[in-house]
Amino acid sequence: MLRYIAKRLLSALITIVVLITVTFALMRAIPGSPFIKGEQRMPPEVLQRIEEKYGMDKPLFQQYLTYLKNIARGDFGISFKRSDVAVNDIIDRGFPISARVGGAAVVVSLLIGLGLGIVSAVRKGGLLDRVSMVLATVGISIPTFVTAVLLLYLFAGVWNILPTYGLATWRHYILPVACLSLSPVAYIARMTRSSMLEVMQQDYIRTARAKGLREAVVILRHGLRNAILPVVTYLGTLVAALLTGSFVVERLYAIPGIGRYFVDSIGARDYNVILGLTVFFGIFVVLCNILVDILYVLIDPRIKMTE
Amino acid sequence: MQAPPNAAAYEFIPEAERKAAEQLSRPSLSYWQDAWRRLKRDRLAMVGLTFVVLMGLLAIFGPMFSPYAYDYSDFSAISQGPSAKHWFGTDALGRDLFVRILYGARISLAIGLVSALVNMIIGVIYGGTAGFIGGRTDNIMMRIVDILIALPSLLYIVILMMFMGSNIRSILIALCISSWVGTARITRSQVVSLKQQEYVLSARLAGASSWEILIRHLLPNSMGPVIVSVTFLIPSAIFSEAFLSFLGIGIQKPMASWGSLANDAIETLRSAPYQMFFPVAAISLTMFSLNFIGDGLRDALDPRLRK
Numbered sequence: 001m002l003r004y005i006a007k008r009l010l011s012a013l014i015t016i017v018v019l020i021t022v023t024f025a026l027m028r029a030i031p032g033s034p035f036i037k038g039e040q041r042m043p044p045e046v047l048q049r050i051e052e053k054y055g056m057d058k059p060l061f062q063q064y065l066t067y068l069k070n071i072a073r074g075d076f077g078i079s080f081k082r083s084d085v086a087v088n089d090i091i092d093r094g095f096p097i098s099a100r101v102g103g104a105a106v107v108v109s110l111l112i113g114l115g116l117g118i119v120s121a122v123r124k125g126g127l128l129d130r131v132s133m134v135l136a137t138v139g140i141s142i143p144t145f146v147t148a149v150l151l152l153y154l155f156a157g158v159w160n161i162l163p164t165y166g167l168a169t170w171r172h173y174i175l176p177v178a179c180l181s182l183s184p185v186a187y188i189a190r191m192t193r194s195s196m197l198e199v200m201q202q203d204y205i206r207t208a209r210a211k212g213l214r215e216a217v218v219i220l221r222h223g224l225r226n227a228i229l230p231v232v233t234y235l236g237t238l239v240a241a242l243l244t245g246s247f248v249v250e251r252l253y254a255i256p257g258i259g260r261y262f263v264d265s266i267g268a269r270d271y272n273v274i275l276g277l278t279v280f281f282g283i284f285v286v287l288c289n290i291l292v293d294i295l296y297v298l299i300d301p302r303i304k305m306t307e
Numbered sequence: 308m309q310a311p312p313n314a315a316a317y318e319f320i321p322e323a324e325r326k327a328a329e330q331l332s333r334p335s336l337s338y339w340q341d342a343w344r345r346l347k348r349d350r351l352a353m354v355g356l357t358f359v360v361l362m363g364l365l366a367i368f369g370p371m372f373s374p375y376a377y378d379y380s381d382f383s384a385i386s387q388g389p390s391a392k393h394w395f396g397t398d399a400l401g402r403d404l405f406v407r408i409l410y411g412a413r414i415s416l417a418i419g420l421v422s423a424l425v426n427m428i429i430g431v432i433y434g435g436t437a438g439f440i441g442g443r444t445d446n447i448m449m450r451i452v453d454i455l456i457a458l459p460s461l462l463y464i465v466i467l468m469m470f471m472g473s474n475i476r477s478i479l480i481a482l483c484i485s486s487w488v489g490t491a492r493i494t495r496s497q498v499v500s501l502k503q504q505e506y507v508l509s510a511r512l513a514g515a516s517s518w519e520i521l522i523r524h525l526l527p528n529s530m531g532p533v534i535v536s537v538t539f540l541i542p543s544a545i546f547s548e549a550f551l552s553f554l555g556i557g558i559q560k561p562m563a564s565w566g567s568l569a570n571d572a573i574e575t576l577r578s579a580p581y582q583m584f585f586p587v588a589a590i591s592l593t594m595f596s597l598n599f600i601g602d603g604l605r606d607a608l609d610p611r612l613r614k
Contacts, residue, residue: 010448015457024457026466141594143546146587147571149576157577248553252573263512266465266556276471278462285459 005294010039017068023275024067028060053150063210076276087276090261097167098250098257102242104177109184110240114224114231116185117192119198121227124220132189140187145248147180165254176253180246184238188231195227203227225299232296236289341532345607353604355596359416362593366412373412375403398571404582407563408589414475414564415593418548419541427537428481430490431526437491438498439521449495452488460485461547468551473559478551482544493536497529522585531608538601542594549590565590 053258070077076087116136120129155162155175199205201224208222209215246259254260258277265273336344346352354455389396395404437448464481471477499505502525510520545565551557552566568586575582 010455011453017460018454022463023466026470029470049492052398137598141542141598142591143549143594145550145566146591149569149583149587153580153583157580159439248550251554263554266469266554269469271469274466278459278466279405281462286457288488289457 004297008293015286016283019286020068020071020279021064023279024064025280026272028274048241071279075278077272079270079273087273087280090273091229091258091280094256094258094261097255098246098259101167101173101176101250101255101257102180102239102246104173105180105184105242106235106238108177108276109181109188110231112181113185113188114192114228118188118196118219118224120189120193120263121196124197129193132301133193136186136190139182140190142182144179144183145252147182148176148249148252151175151179167255172253176249176255179249180242184242187238188271189236191230191234192227194228196223199223199227227302229296231294232299235295236292238284239285308585312463338531342604343605345431346603349603349606351599352607355599355603358592358596359600362412362589362596363416366409366416369409370406370413372407373403373409375406395519396579396581398575398582399567402561404568404585407568408565408585411563411565411568411586412589412593414558414562415545415548415590418475418478419545419568419597420480422479422486423537423540425479425483426487426490426540427533429489430537431494431533433487434491434494435498435521435526435529438495439502439517439525441499441502443513445495449492453486455485456492458485464547464551465554465556473556475558478548478557482547484584486540486543490533490536491542493532494526494529497532498525499523501528535601535608538597538604542601545590545593545597 074088076091078087078137079085116132118126120126120132123129162175163169167173200219203219205222208218213222222261246257247263249255249262250257250260250261258280262274262277265277369561370611387397395408398404398407433448433452437445464485467481467484468477471480498521507520507524510524515523548557548564549566549569552564553570555567558567565586569583569590572579572583572586
């Protein structure tokens with residue numbers, strides 16, 4: 001168990017180092033980057049700060065080490081466009097907001113997705129099963145920006161019943177969370193359904209029924225607990241998907257989250273902010289995946305034997 | 308075998324016909340013929356296939372017959388709703404939306420097909436080599452894949468796009484760098500399990516070289532699951548392009564893609580919702596169709612997965 005976790009942590013560390021290295025290489029290669037001499041169209045005070053910070057007069061390898069060290073200290077760099085903006089400010093301001101919306105979306109998609117999946121598996125072929133599987137295909141096929149625009153248009157444009165700008169009250173959360181949850185709900189429902197169908201045919205389910213347990217207990221404690229494993233693996237990806245999905249949603253619903261800043265920086269061609277945020281996202285995603293892997297071992301003791 | 312309900316089934320049949328009927332075996336079908344037969348029975352997949360083929364034909368030939376060019380502005384017909392003259396209406400610059408959506412279809416379908424093809428080639432070669440050589444080479448190659456899978460690829464696509472400039476070529480390159488890893492994993496696991504089969508041993512005994520075994524036996528036999536996974540790459544590539552163009556870093560004006568058309572329509576959403584409706588419908592229907600084809604192919608090509 002400990003060995004497994006150590007191994008996963010090590011591979012996560014390698015992934016993060018690769019991620020930082022790639023980012024560093026891209027930063028040096030991007031045209032218009034201040035790291036290329038002779039292309040310096042930025043305010044002189046920004047240039048000076050950057051030169052101090054990254055030791056630009058030092059050899060390449062040393063610059064790389066400085067960059068690594070900065071990130072290890074949790075410093076994701078500064079804007080190339082405005083001298084008073086650090087990537088960390090953006091993260092401090094934007095991340096809690098994105099996390100609230102994204103977290104709500106994770107909870108909603110788990111509740112609805114698992115619920116739909118269980119019901120469709122238990123009542124296979126029933127009306128709800130067919131409806132929820134159609135819904136699942138819809139959710140998988142329609143891109144987030146399409147749902148975001150459609151909901152915006154219907155609820156705010158045509159019916160005018162929900163607010164769409166910012167996050168002032170709980171009602172502001174409804175539309176963005178709905179947009180973010182649609183495709184995860186679809187995936188989770190599909191996954192839960194197929195793994196529930198498989199699990200419910202196992203011998204231990206028959207045993208549980210033979211013991212005279214109530215059907216709800218059989219389904220939830222014996223069925224779901226085993227069927228939930230693929231869903232757990234998906235959770236790591238889900239967080240990543242919510243982060244990228246949130247670009248569009250935060251932009252359309254004017255939510256001042258981290259994804260919105262990312263999109264704004266793309267528009268402003270502020271490379272350093274983009275790269276800094278990418279490293280932050282990347283490390284976040286890798287850490288989520290690690291947590292999921294460890295969670296997985298805790299839920300399913302059988303993993304230990306195969307590893 | 309159940310008795311046929313109608314009396315005609317019991318009538319005597321002429322000698323010649325009887326002889327023919329005694330040929331018990333139906334014509335033997337190859338794997339691909341069999342898969343095609345199964346796919347043909349999947350109604351949703353066939354609807355999807357028809358839709359995609361029609362869309363492809365329209366995309367290739369439609370613009371030739373249209374009186375409008377994709378970048379022709381008619382300033383006397385700005386933001387007009389659908390009419391006999393402009394089937395899907397015109398945009399805020401008086402351009403014909405129908406033709407622009409057809410050009411968008413060209414871009415989306417080309418990106419989907421080309422990137423899926425390239426990803427398949429890279430993934431099959433990489434995964435096939437790793438699985439076939441095995442041992443330490445396999446281990447190292449697959450660790451690299453693990454790292455690449457853990458990176459948030461969409462973010463790196465965004466950065467690469469900014470680095471290489473916004474055009475179809477860079478979208479294709481960015482997509483091809485990131486998404487072959489899944490195909491590589493599947494090919495490798497297929498090759499690893501097929502390697503143990505008797506026919507490989509017999510080919511080896513017959514004096515086939517390793518190269519021949521890989522090309523003639525292992526790769527063709529592992530194609531089923533590979534093709535299924537590649538089919539699902541097409542919608543995800545189309546989605547990525549739409550997402551990038553929607554964020555404004557994909558296809559650039561005056562060229563149109565479905566994502567950029569949707570992006571352009573946000574500003575006029577309230578006054579001219581049809582400008583949003585048509586591109587969004589085109590994306591969603593294509594995604595639906597491709598997902599249905601993918602599901603159908605999975606059922607047809609990978610009988611073990613069928614329930």
